[in-house]
Amino acid sequence: MAKTDNGNQILTETRWVAALVIPFLVAAFVILYIFPQETERLFAWKIQPSMSAMMLGAAYAGGIYFFTGVLRSKQWHKVKVGFLPVTAFASLLGIATILHWDRFTHGHISFIAWAGLYFTAPFIVLAVWLRNRNQDSGQMNAQDAVIPYPARLIMGAFGFATLAISLFLFLQPAIMIGVWPWTLTPLTARVMGAMFALPGVVGLGIAFDMRWSAANIILQSQGFSILLILVAAIRAWRDFDWANPASWIFIGGLGLMVISIITLTISMQAKQNGHDQK
Numbered sequence: 001m002a003k004t005d006n007g008n009q010i011l012t013e014t015r016w017v018a019a020l021v022i023p024f025l026v027a028a029f030v031i032l033y034i035f036p037q038e039t040e041r042l043f044a045w046k047i048q049p050s051m052s053a054m055m056l057g058a059a060y061a062g063g064i065y066f067f068t069g070v071l072r073s074k075q076w077h078k079v080k081v082g083f084l085p086v087t088a089f090a091s092l093l094g095i096a097t098i099l100h101w102d103r104f105t106h107g108h109i110s111f112i113a114w115a116g117l118y119f120t121a122p123f124i125v126l127a128v129w130l131r132n133r134n135q136d137s138g139q140m141n142a143q144d145a146v147i148p149y150p151a152r153l154i155m156g157a158f159g160f161a162t163l164a165i166s167l168f169l170f171l172q173p174a175i176m177i178g179v180w181p182w183t184l185t186p187l188t189a190r191v192m193g194a195m196f197a198l199p200g201v202v203g204l205g206i207a208f209d210m211r212w213s214a215a216n217i218i219l220q221s222q223g224f225s226i227l228l229i230l231v232a233a234i235r236a237w238r239d240f241d242w243a244n245p246a247s248w249i250f251i252g253g254l255g256l257m258v259i260s261i262i263t264l265t266i267s268m269q270a271k272q273n274g275h276d277q278k
Contacts, residue, residue: 008075008135014128018070024117025060025067031110033057033228036236044114045104045187049239052188054232059089059195062225069217077136081209082218083129085201087122092170092194094118100187138209145212145271151264152207158257159203162196169193181247182239212268223261226254 031042036053040046047053063086070079097104097118104111140146169176170193173186184192199222206215233240233251240247 008077008137010070010073010076010079011128011132011135014076014132015071017124017128018067021117021121022064022067022071024113025063027113029057029060029064031057033061033232040105042110043105044108044111047188049183049236051182051232051236051239052184052191054236055195055229056191058225058228058232059198061228062198062221065224066218066221069221073217075213076132077138077211077214079217080129080133080136081202081205081214082221083125083132084205085198085218087126087129088201089194089198090118090125091122092166092197093191094122096170096187096190096194099190103185103187140211143272145268146210147206147212147215147264147268149210152210155203156207157203159200159205159207161200162203163200166193166196166200169196179244179246181241181244181250182236212272216265216268219261219265223258223265226258226261230254230258 028043032039032047032053034057035042036047036050036057039048039053043053047056066079066082066086070082073079097115104114170190173184173189173193176189176192177184177186180189180192202218202222206219209215230251233254242248
């Protein structure tokens with residue numbers, strides 16, 4: 001039975017959640033990405049080395065980009081793919097907080113904000129996704145472009161592989177610490193696991209929705225985040241163990257992802273423009 005189109009609107013509560021989350025993300029981005037060596041004084045816990053702090057900051061920058069897109073968009077289907085990845089990311093960070101409670105700076109304003117955010121955000125973000133999801137009929141319109149099946153298959157495979165890495169980081173941090181390109185602790189390993197879960201669920205979400213308009217914003221946010229991670233890697237060059245092949249795989253993999261996102265975006269935008277001119 002075909003779904004009925006209920007208007008494809010972004011509900012008011014969804015916009016409110018986006019507006020409330022953005023200031024937290026901006027503050028965390030500034031602390032972690034601009035002042036990565038000051039986390040003991042400014043953040044919820046001391047993060048070392050700087051690369052771990054900046055990578056988390058880059059993830060928050062991607063979140064700022066995405067939730068700004070939620071505020072600016074008029075159609076739910078253009079942002080819906082991003083909500084379950086955010087739910088997975090926030091859920092794992094909430095669990096990591098409980099598992100490593102003693103590592104945090106209790107009483108610090110940043111910790112209070114951190115705990116308040118990650119003990120509530122998984123439920124709130126999932127709730128607005130559930131409330132808003134019936135707004136999308138899942139149907140193509142004449143102006144939209146179809147993501148080619150091979151591209152969606154690749155993104156699905158990437159999502160599956162990235163989720164596997166996420167689970168290893170979260171469930172077996174000791175093993176992953178031994179092979180990671182820079183020094184991790186059990187807590188930062190699990191934080192990395194949360195960060196890898198985000199693009200993993202994004203990849204699977206895009207694989208199951210052929211509409212370019214449904215993928216565009218979340219892919220832009222992911223591309224922006226990855227670019228910042230690459231810049232962070234240059235800034236934190238000495239944090240990497242360059243004798244470890246994983247360092248080169250990490251940098252090369254991120255570079256390939258950026259190139260793939262740019263290539264797909266250019267290709268799909270050309271397709272979109274072709275539809276618009278008909």
